[in-house]
Every structure is written in C-alpha cells, then in structure tokens.
Amino acid sequence: MTAAVQTLVMLSVAVFATVVVLTRDPLHQIIALTPFSISLILLFTVLQAPDVVLSAVVVGMLAWPVMVLLALGKLRRNEVDP
Amino acid sequence: MNARARRGVFLVGAVGVFGYLMWGVAGLNGFGHHTQTALRYANGVVAAASPLRHASNAVTTVVMDVRGVDTAGEELLLLAAIVGMLMVLRKADDEEIVPARLEAPDRVGTGRSRATSVVAVSVAAAVGVLGLYIVAHGQLTPGGGFQGGVVLAAPSILLLIGARHETFERFHYGLAWEIVQAIAVTAFLGVGVAGLIEGRGFLANIVGPGSLGTVYSAGTIALLNVIAGPAVATAVVLAALQIYHQMIEIRRER
Amino acid sequence: MIDHLPYVLAAWLLLVGLYGVATSRHFVHLVVSLSIAQASTYVLLLEVGYVQGGSAPIFKDVPSATRVVDPVVQALVLTDLVISVAVSGLLLAFIVQSHKRTNTTDPTAPQPLAG
Numbered sequence: 001m002t003a004a005v006q007t008l009v010m011l012s013v014a015v016f017a018t019v020v021v022l023t024r025d026p027l028h029q030i031i032a033l034t035p036f037s038i039s040l041i042l043l044f045t046v047l048q049a050p051d052v053v054l055s056a057v058v059v060g061m062l063a064w065p066v067m068v069l070l071a072l073g074k075l076r077r078n079e080v081d082p
Numbered sequence: 083m084n085a086r087a088r089r090g091v092f093l094v095g096a097v098g099v100f101g102y103l104m105w106g107v108a109g110l111n112g113f114g115h116h117t118q119t120a121l122r123y124a125n126g127v128v129a130a131a132s133p134l135r136h137a138s139n140a141v142t143t144v145v146m147d148v149r150g151v152d153t154a155g156e157e158l159l160l161l162a163a164i165v166g167m168l169m170v171l172r173k174a175d176d177e178e179i180v181p182a183r184l185e186a187p188d189r190v191g192t193g194r195s196r197a198t199s200v201v202a203v204s205v206a207a208a209v210g211v212l213g214l215y216i217v218a219h220g221q222l223t224p225g226g227g228f229q230g231g232v233v234l235a236a237p238s239i240l241l242l243i244g245a246r247h248e249t250f251e252r253f254h255y256g257l258a259w260e261i262v263q264a265i266a267v268t269a270f271l272g273v274g275v276a277g278l279i280e281g282r283g284f285l286a287n288i289v290g291p292g293s294l295g296t297v298y299s300a301g302t303i304a305l306l307n308v309i310a311g312p313a314v315a316t317a318v319v320l321a322a323l324q325i326y327h328q329m330i331e332i333r334r335e336r
Numbered sequence: 337m338i339d340h341l342p343y344v345l346a347a348w349l350l351l352v353g354l355y356g357v358a359t360s361r362h363f364v365h366l367v368v369s370l371s372i373a374q375a376s377t378y379v380l381l382l383e384v385g386y387v388q389g390g391s392a393p394i395f396k397d398v399p400s401a402t403r404v405v406d407p408v409v410q411a412l413v414l415t416d417l418v419i420s421v422a423v424s425g426l427l428l429a430f431i432v433q434s435h436k437r438t439n440t441t442d443p444t445a446p447q448p449l450a451g
Contacts (some may be wrong), residue, residue: 003367010345013379014385017349017372021356026364040375048392048405050224051141052379054216058232059317062239063421064371067322071428072364074329075435086442092358095353103347112339114388124385124406131407133393140393140404144411156415163422170429174436224394228418264392314418321425328432 006046012039021082030065037061136291137300142226146306150285153228154274157310160317161267167324168260178335194243212265213237216310221300227307231314238319242326254323259316260265266313273306342383349376363431363441367424372419378413385409 016036034038037060044052111117118125130160168186173179184185213234220226241250277286298304353373360366362450393407435441 006342007333010342014345014348014352017272018352020372021352021369023366024361026362026368029365029368031378040256040378043379044382046311047386048390049141049382049410049413051139051226052378052382052410052414052417054224054229055232055414058236059417059421063232063318063322064424065386066243067325067421067425067428068364068368070325070329071432074325074410074432075364075441077329078432078435078439078441088444089359092355096355100347100351103350104344107340107343107347110340110343110384113383114386115339116387123388124408128404131393138395140395140407141410141414144407147407149411152412153415156419159419160422163419163426166426167422167429170426170433189417200447221341226390228415232418232421278373280418317422318418321422325425325432326430328429334436 002046006043009039011045013043026068030068030072033065033068034061037064037080120303132294134291135287135300135303136294138294139223139226141224142303142307143219143300145226145228146220146303146336147285147287147300150306153306153310154270156228156286157267157270157313161263163316164263164320164324167321168296171324171328173243173332177332178333179331180333183329185207199244202240206240210234210237210314211317213311216305217307220307221303225299227310228314232310232318234311234315235318239322242322247330254319259320259323262312263316263320266276266309266316269309270306270313273302273309277302304322343380344382346376346383349373349379361442361444363434363443364428366443367427367431370427371383371420378417381409381413 003037013036016032016039020029020036020067028054040058042052042069044056083212121247127144127148127246130148131137131140135143135147137147207281210231213230213236214223215230216233217227217230220230238254241253274285277288278284280286282288285302285306287301289305291298291301337427350373353369353371353376356369356372357366360369387405390403390405393404393410427438431441438445
C-alpha cells in the first residue's frame, strides 16, 4: 500500500515536471508550476518529511510563482512603456 | 547554433549523463533499506535530540544545533542574495521613481478578481499567527526558524496579491524590513559567538536544555528558532518586494 | 534493481530541467526550468534518507527508540528550499535588468558584448 502510493506520487512528479519544462510560454508555465509543486509536496509527505513540507508549501505554492509573475509584469511594462 | 543542433548536442550529452547517474545510483543502498553503517550519523543525531537536548524534533535539532554552522552559512547566503537583489535592482541614473499613487489609477490594483482579493486578505492574518506558532514550537512539533520563517513571509505575499497598493505599502514602507533582517542575522551570529566566549565552540548549546516537551526546552535551539524566523521571513519578503517596487515604481526617465 | 527505481526520478528531474535550460527561448522559462533541476536534489536527498516503515523524526508522544527516517537530509533540504527562492529571485533581477539594456528575453539572441 505504502509502496503503491509512493510510486503513484513519484510518477506524478515526473509527469508534471516534464509538463512545466515543455510549456514554453512563461505565463502558462506559472500555472503548470502549481500541480508540480503539489505533487512535490505530496512526495515530501509520503517520504515522512513534515518539516520540508512546511517550507515547500509556502515556497512552491506562493512565494516562487508570485516572484516569477512580478518579474513577468516588469518585463511587460518595459515593453509597453519604454 | 540553431535550435535543432542545440537539442541534438544536448540529447547526446544527456544520454551520457543519464548513464553515469545510473552507474552511481546502482552503488546506493536500495530505496528504504539501509545498513546500520549508513545510518550511523542519523542514529547519533536521534540519540542526541530528545534525551540530551530535550528537543522532540530531530530535524530542527540538526538545523539549529548539530549542524548549526551550516545554518549560519545559509543565513549569510540569504543575506548575500538579498543584498545582491538590492544592488542589481537599484535605480539607475537614467531611471526615475514614479510614486505609484500618482499614476493613472488603472495601473495599480486592478486586473485581479474580487474573489482573489477576499480570500488572500482574509487568510493573511491567520497565516501570520500560524507562522508564529510554527516558529515558537519548532523544537517540539514539525517547524522551526526556517519553516516558520517562510510561513511568516506568506501574509506579506498574500497582501501583495490581494490588497490594494496603498494597503500593501502601509506594511512595507521604508527600511523596516531591511533593519529587521540585519538585526536578526547579527543576533544569530551573536548567539554563535556567545558559545565561543563561553569556551565551548561556535553555536554551542549554552542555554540549559529545559524540561522536555515545553516551549522552554532545547536551549539555544528555541532561541535560534525565534531569531531565524524573522531573518528568513524578511529575506523572502524583501526578495518579492524588490521586484514589486521595480515593476510598480521605476521608470525609464523621459 | 527494483529498489533503485525511485532514484531514477531524481535523475529524470535533473535531465528534464537541464533540457529546458538548453532549449529555452525565454529567460524566465530558463530560470523556472533550473528550479525543476534543483528539485532533483531535494528528491534524491530525501530518498536516500528514507527508511522503510520509518516515521517522521519527531519524538513528540513517541518513544525515542522508534524507527525514524534520517533527519540530517531533511535539515539539508528544508534550508535549501528557502535559499533557492532568494537566489532565484536574484536571477530574476538579472533578467529584468538585462531586458532593460538589450530589449530581449531570448537567451539565444546575439548579445552585445560591451555595456
């Protein structure tokens, strides 16, 4: 049972990571980051690492996507408003 | 080099690296199976955490006590990254700072749905309290300075997403976050040096272990958690804040 | 051999991330791909430290003789997660500034050598 859950979560990490890399538009990529982060957090959970989960939840779900979004916003303003 | 050639070269190299990695992986113990030799260091830490240090969280014991020197390095790495961002994103000579509230109102705080605002702002305070709890109980339950620190940074980022610019700026005006960052990093190193003065080595656990299972246990582990929490929180907030100010305020001079 | 399959996930994440870096047409895509490659280190470390049937290394309400997973690798991973977001932020700052000077976000575009 444990092994089955772990295998499933590991496969989902591999698939979602591939999706993130193959999504070429950075704005779409931020959306693709969310399922990847969720699957990574689930992997940390099934590997019995609750402390890592606490860090990963905020970093993966909130801080990192928002920073990428802000950077994209600045890049767009550079172009709109040179 | 065109894209096709680039991809071809990469794939050839990737096959080689993959083979090399598989060769290395074959030498590891099987997943989940370990000889006692492999777990020697882990067992030593586990033996030290609860009986000697009176900390029931072995992970935080490693971060703040057994490998405390590493953590001091990580704190300085955070500081270096933030100082780097401040320097790279400073206003250049041919740029000007346009206060965001003087701009056309359509540039600030629109383009997000009401639902996003309501959810983000209403949970921000609760997440902050949760962060404080995680920092304070780091030696007992999952948590500690680093984990709680990022949770403490979350309310700021939630306000950035959900609140209007004026509301967000009220909490992030001036140098307050930079000053807290500086004080916290200095305090962390200060606790380390106090161990040296005591004659027991950098970041030695100089405070008594206290009684197991209470908030006042684990000595310097609890103290360093409380110091590292604000240090990590301000670092993450400052990182996001730099890019935000760059986006919202800095313009090419015209 | 079947015991070693989880480690292949770490190798896969590294190579997929590097593939994204090598073939990227946008600097932000490049940095996000790099963060995928970075996740491979977290996965490898936690897998190396995992013990079959072990519980999390928290001894609140359990006797300290309980079989637990390795706390050392978890400590390495959780600090690095926080560092990664600050260092990646620095990379984003470089992207923003280079875009101001060169007006491009394409890593394959010819870059002027002098500033």
